[in-house]
Amino acid sequence: MATGNLDKQKTIDLRKKHVGPSCKVFFSHDPIKIVRARGQYMYNEKDEKYLDCINNVAHVGHCHPDVVEAGAKQMELLNTNSRFLHDNLVLYAQRLQATLPEKLSVCYFVNSGSEANDLALRLAWQYTGHKDIITLENAYHGHVSSLIDISPYKFHQMAVAEPSQHVHVALSPDIYRGKYCEDHPDPATAYAENVKDIIEQAHKKGRKIAAFIAESLQSCGGQVIPPVGYFQKVAQHVRNAGGVFIADEVQVGFGRVGTHFWGFQLQGEDFVPDIVTMGKPIGNGHPMSCVITTREVAESFMSSGMEYFNTFGGNPVSCAIGLAVLDVIEKEDLQGNALHIGSYLTQLLDDLKKRHLLVGDVRGRGLFIGLDLVRNRDKRTPATAEAQDVIYRLKEQRILLSADGPHRNVLKFKPPMCFSREDAELVVEKIDQILTDLEKTLGLQMSEAVISENGHTKRKEPSDENGLVHPSNGSSHSHKHTVTLPHDKKTNKRQKT
């Protein structure tokens, strides 16, 4: 084996030569070479430490020793396919099932979120006998061809960006940038009505709906939190049309939202999807994934007569790792941590909003949070370049954060679940400094009166040689306030590109 020790430029050169140019690196003009990681920290070839705010795959922390041990032990013992009986497979299926409503009882083990979502479509097609799929604006469901079709986030990158005939794109239930916002009396119903309209239009053309698919909280789409009740109403419309509801938990599942183990559970106890897909965090980096559905859907899939065999899916090593991840989440109460640290981080970010006009919106649940940067709060003009600036400047200070959403202006927090209070304080402090600088340059400044009312006047603080600072803790202010805007004060027309 060869864990090499190449000069960084040599690594870059070899990558250019032998790795597909469509496979991008972070920070393309000066990419990061990471050689080891632990918990929420990653280390480059000079052993410089980065705070990782983005790797939701390293769910229980990079290289968690319990997970590594479980994988290594099982690799030594047996790694084969699921045509042989094995306890890991059935015990893992049982454990996963126990986190879900009883009705969702049948598992299929696969290797990636993409394989999971593709299988979810196959299940839906077979069960309903219908073909059409309703997906959301800006949705991303995976990289295999069937999923590019239903991922506007991807197919909009193409020159020819028309959806396939069998794909219908519904409004994103985004109450900050969408058609119905927080000032609408009932955005859940309004957005669900849009799905109903799409179904009616499809029926008029003689088309039939197989499924509605949505991430329980939209990630690449800009950390969108659908209003409570939306999924129930959509499910009703879709089921009335003979379709099923697929909840894509690939990005947000496994306790990240803090109050619940699954993102869809934020909608309330009365909502149960027909199919749930899982991915990224499930194996803490090990390639594995799962689809869980009802007995009815599973029986129907079998009745097609076609065997489902997945060479690597559900092998004893993957299942041992999956079990270890569940154990660590429980043992270390990482869902609780997501709730507490997530709330604290949200509060710190809310405070930032009080001091920085560039912050348009703070939204999230648990350790899944978006900071929507705007050039103009009333128009909600996406601050795309500024978001990139923040990301790059954070990188210089060895903090890894990313910007996403259709305008690439939403700073996305989805760190390993062992993220701490100190980590939250550090990243917010750094963002605070960067926003202050940016706002100075842009001439965007809150009136002193507002800042003073918010109780924050401090600016930059020096950081020590490790890039660590000790921020003063601005306590959270829950009362509403009015900001004095430098320009476009009167207009309330929002930018919706």
Next chain:
Amino acid sequence: MATGNLDKQKTIDLRKKHVGPSCKVFFSHDPIKIVRARGQYMYNEKDEKYLDCINNVAHVGHCHPDVVEAGAKQMELLNTNSRFLHDNLVLYAQRLQATLPEKLSVCYFVNSGSEANDLALRLAWQYTGHKDIITLENAYHGHVSSLIDISPYKFHQMAVAEPSQHVHVALSPDIYRGKYCEDHPDPATAYAENVKDIIEQAHKKGRKIAAFIAESLQSCGGQVIPPVGYFQKVAQHVRNAGGVFIADEVQVGFGRVGTHFWGFQLQGEDFVPDIVTMGKPIGNGHPMSCVITTREVAESFMSSGMEYFNTFGGNPVSCAIGLAVLDVIEKEDLQGNALHIGSYLTQLLDDLKKRHLLVGDVRGRGLFIGLDLVRNRDKRTPATAEAQDVIYRLKEQRILLSADGPHRNVLKFKPPMCFSREDAELVVEKIDQILTDLEKTLGLQMSEAVISENGHTKRKEPSDENGLVHPSNGSSHSHKHTVTLPHDKKTNKRQKT
């Protein structure tokens, strides 16, 4: 973590409850529970040893310590996505490239053969701007929806078995059961002409060919070895139509064919595919896979503007494991072993053919061999039930073999590459005994004259308590011989269902 120790019936019950019923087990009426494995041996819950003749995934031997160590060490250090630079990724890409013609220089790392073949289609679609795919009869290329479309082996299991509009099914270049057999003067050209005809028919309908895809040697399709020169001629026709040639090495790559590292290389040095996909053996069971293509195809894919990101693909652990597998193949000369033991096994099976009318054909390369069982040699009537019988009786003697092909009558040898002379002798000896029994029951017996000419008269030999026997080594007879058939002597009409 929980490597459980459930009663076997409990494992079965839990599996029924929580694992998709489309996911079949081997030997459904009495499945095998395997708890550990090493080399070419697997052990059940009673620690009874099975000889494994089928697991081409455990390529360098189950749980090879070098591979396990490489995986475990890297898991401890770092497991993250390919948006960070890492030496394992580039060194592995370089090593893989070095096994291929220079032109095939750009890698994409994914998680399964299915992801690889789907990506191959995406590459072909983007590069050619065309949509249609030509696939072979009985082909199997994976389980995601785009691949079910091009896998007659799968879609023929469905009630509605029509191929999609963009899929064209060419004749399998099978010189034993196909349209043009070993008695044809030039089956390579004849089968390639069929592809040319398909292209012309498609063009008449205004359709355009994106790709021809074939396993370098067809596996599920019945261990089919295409005649030399076939791929060159097909590639010419397909490229003339603006399409590309995809060689699917998921089942047969990594030295299994013995004389070469890749199956397509059996066609000669003058043949280079445009895209090669890899899978099963690549990580000795670890979920990983790769697509390699030309610079031109890769640049065209990038020019679509769409990033290709695969969450787990090319992570440092997968690449460390991939590198270790390549190291072991080299260090233990497993390609050489595949050649030598494969030749020996083929010779033993050829000998079986001389003594058993049920053996219609022995074909293969290296440790990829098919034994085509027939009820009637002239008609080549598939002996489907007998093949199942052989498999089940071997299982009772703790030898794992499978039967595949469109008639499920081809005994498929594709063991771990550390398979030994003794293993080959054991399995052939057992098959010899079983065929003798079956032929007695069926009243299928060679004339004594023929048997005597072939120098074999021995029947059953007692096995020791470990299921091991010491077969007399019938030396290979290369001279042709005539068998006396019990019935249907005169007819030369072959069964082609």
